[in-house]
Amino acid sequence: MAGKLKIGVLASGGGTNLQAIIDRCQDGSLPAEIVLVLSNNPGAGALERAKKAGLPTCCIDHREYASREEFDRAVVAALRTAGVELVVLAGFMRLITDIFLDAFPGRIMNIHPALLPAFPGLHVQKKALEYGARFAGCTVHFVDNGVDTGPIILQAVVPVLQDDTEETLAQRILEQEHRIYPRAIELFAQGRLRIEGRRVLIDPPLSPDPTALVNPPLEG
Structure with missing residues (x-):
């Protein structure tokens, strides 16, 4: 894979796994770039960790959507806009639908x-x-x-x-x-x-x- 892998990290909580990934990206031992940190929880500590590291963040509150499918469409749109190549779920407390899976086949980790x-x-x-x-x-x-x-x-x-x-x-x-x-x-x-x-x-x-x-x- 040419260049650094562009990853999007999805988290709902404190983001300790996100921090481990941030640290590896920053010290150069992980050939990846976090292009978006997204949460469904406005109060997620993961968002604060991302902001402290100077990373792009996005909050899409699932409570504002009538269905899981509508929520997933919004999440997929944000990830695509950011150019995400691999989706990394790090304490993301939402079940994802086929809409999400079909958008990133074989490219979602948990x-x-x-x-x-x-x-x-x-x-x-x-x-x-x-x-x-x-x-x-x-x-x-x-x-x-x-x-x-x-x-x-x-x-x-x-x-x-x-x-x-x-x-x-x-x-x-x-x-x-x-x-x-x-x-x-x-x-x-x-x-x-x-x-x-x-x-x-x-x-x-x-x-x-x-x-x-x-x-x-x-x-x-």
């Missing part, structure tokens, strides 16, 4: 704070703890017309500790989100991602670590 396909949707740390999962983590995936069902790009794993709360587990997962989301965007910018059915192939492939993870440890 990050989810669980190891998909386990625990889609909301309150995932609570679910992991209640289920007694030994591992949790986060997933970057392409977006399709389901809820957290799109092809998986990258995942990071953290052990669930015996004394974990929803808050402590969520914080450790968030640290990994900040690592893998910029990396997934980098792979896209390098033209290394290819969707085949439900799989995302990386070309050339990354070198895997074949070491098995066990939690709790077998010894001790």
